[in-house]
Amino acid sequence: MSALLEIAGLELAYGQVAVCRNISLRLDRGEIVALIGANGAGKSTTLRAIAGLLSPRRGTIAFGGRDVTALPSYERSKLGIALVPEGRRVFPFLTVRENLELGGFNSRKDPSTLKRRMERVFAMFPRLSERSSQNAGTLSGGEQQMLALGRAMMSEPQLLCLDEPSLGLAPIIVHDIFQTIRAINAAGTSILLVEQNARHAFETAQRGYVLQTGSVIASGSCATLKRDPRVQEAYLGRTATRR
Numbered sequence: 700m701s702a703l704l705e706i707a708g709l710e711l712a713y714g715q716v717a718v719c720r721n722i723s724l725r726l727d728r729g730e731i732v733a734l735i736g737a738n739g740a741g742k743s744t745t746l747r748a749i750a751g752l753l754s755p756r757r758g759t760i761a762f763g764g765r766d767v768t769a770l771p772s773y774e775r776s777k778l779g780i781a782l783v784p785e786g787r788r789v790f791p792f793l794t795v796r797e798n799l800e801l802g803g804f805n806s807r808k809d810p811s812t813l814k815r816r817m818e819r820v821f822a823m824f825p826r827l828s829e830r831s832s833q834n835a836g837t838l839s840g841g842e843q844q845m846l847a848l849g850r851a852m853m854s855e856p857q858l859l860c861l862d863e864p865s866l867g868l869a870p871i872i873v874h875d876i877f878q879t880i881r882a883i884n885a886a887g888t889s890i891l892l893v894e895q896n897a898r899h900a901f902e903t904a905q906r907g908y909v910l911q912t913g914s915v916i917a918s919g920s921c922a923t924l925k926r927d928p929r930v931q932e933a934y935l936g937r938t939a940t941r942r
């Protein structure tokens with residue numbers, strides 16, 4: 700397998716405040732890789748750096764074998780990196796269809812591609828199709844998460860970075876969302892999954908990284924991570940050993 704994403708020695712800061720120190724991680728083509736960690740560990744910050752929304756102080760980000768560390772976010776989007784941000788961030792006063800069109804901006808001059816992508820998203824999320832002329836702000840939380848996912852898929856990314864897709868959703872909806880994430884992956888998109896719910900993350904991903912106060916403290920296959928006492932204590936609770 701070849702690395703699709705390779706991060707080496709990344710240091711991230713907001714102004715003078717260092718948030719991530721020396722983060723290295725790798726994601727191979729076709730993989731789902733989980734990034735877990737407590738509140739404030741630096742998960743969203745890491746995703747923002749991958750998407751090009753935050754310039755690293757130090758370290759490199761390579762995508763598809765190319766150094767993208769200095770590229771602006773729209774260039775990274777063109778190369779195939781998409782981010783579904785924490786809290787969905789759909790445009791509330793635009794319709795579902797308009798939100799999706801914005802996600803497909805890299806094919807805006809090619810109506811047939813845009814149409815094909817939109818049909819694919821509507822096939823994935825029939826609910827969005829039914830509500831295509833509804834303002835996004837009036838969708839339920841679960842529907843907004845579907846829209847955020849669909850909007851990212853409109854760019855036909857190679858790498859989909861998901862920031863806490865399950866946050867605030869009812870268990871049944873969470874189940875649906877994770878099923879969709881697996882289907883997107885099975886259709887060929889690699890996924891970097893940030894999750895506070897380690898149990899869901901480990902069920903979905905093949906490998907994972909554990910972030911603690913801005914550093915990777917453990918990494919490996921999800922099966923190995925599940926058995927790691929530090930991970931069990933901090934993220935899985937005591938029931939983990941019985942699963």
Ligand SMILES: Nc1ncnc2c1ncn2[C@@H]1O[C@H](COP(=O)(O)OP(=O)(O)OP(=O)(O)O)[C@@H](O)[C@H]1O
Pocket residue numbers: 713716718736737738739740741742743744745785895
């Ligand atoms: N724009 C910002 N300016 C200054 N500090 C920030 C900013 N955004 C995040 N931070 C700080 O960076 C640290 C890491 O934040 P980050 O959002 O990456 O954590 P996280 O792991 O995603 O947490 P959560 O699980 O709560 O989403 C936190 O201490 C946070 O206060």
Ligand SMILES: [Mg+2]
Pocket residue numbers: 742743744785862
């Ligand atoms: Mg976060």
